Amino acid sequence: DGRHAIITDTYTTAANVHDSIVYLGRLDRQRQRFGFDVKAVGLDAGYATSGIAKGLEDRKIPGVTGYRRPTPPKPGMLGPKDFIYQDDPEGYVCPQGQLLSYATTDRNGYRHYKSDPAICRTCPLLASCTSNAKAERSITRHVWREARERTDANRLTSWGKAI
Structure with a gap:
């Protein structure tokens, strides 16, 4: 909870399950359980996936994700x-x-x-x-690459920087 700095959810997964896999389900649970009217979400680069971007768009929640540096090609190779x-x-x-x-x-x-x-x-x-x-x-x-590109573009706006 961004307003009061209260932890509103905890969830345990196996060590080989990344947080991004369960993120949308946990978001939905918090919205339903607490009646949160989520206006926007800010997520670190670990959540910069096409699935999360599409899921946020489907829920009509603007998202901002941290920059995820692409894996560079091998030296001398086209990327x-x-x-x-x-x-x-x-x-x-x-x-x-x-x-x-x-x-x-x-x-x-x-x-x-x-x-x-x-x-x-x-x-x-x-x-x-x-x-x-x-x-x-x-x-x-x-x-869903286009959804990810739109979410990535939010990061570059003044609104996205504030989030």
């Missing part, structure tokens, strides 16, 4: 930020202009995009793009 996502046709465009097309969505909600190995084999950036024996690059994107 996901070097590829540009586009909607039509859906996929990622590599620095050489090839489209990594949608391949599948896994059970965890990640959409997988893959390049065409026939094109990649002759690419001058192949060695810095992938070490895959099939000469294929893949990138994943969560189905």
Whole structure:
């Protein structure tokens, strides 16, 4: 409880269960139990997940999460930020202009995009793009990525900084 600095919930999980997994359920329980009218939430970077961002949007609660530094690519290798996502046709465009097309969505909600190995084999950036024996690059994107991007953008606003 931010107003009175009172702990309003405790919950025990196994050591291998991250707090972010149970967060939305605990938030719902506190709202229901105490009648909290939650206007906004501020969360540290450990809670910066697509699932929490989407869950907060579904509950119409604006959220702000701490910055989570992306894992850097290996030295000399292209990272996901070097590829540009586009909607039509859906996929990622590599620095050489090839489209990594949608391949599948896994059970965890990640959409997988893959390049065409026939094109990649002759690419001058192949060695810095992938070490895959099939000469294929893949990138994943969560189905709720846009919700996460909107929540991340809140952090940069004056309102978000105050939260």
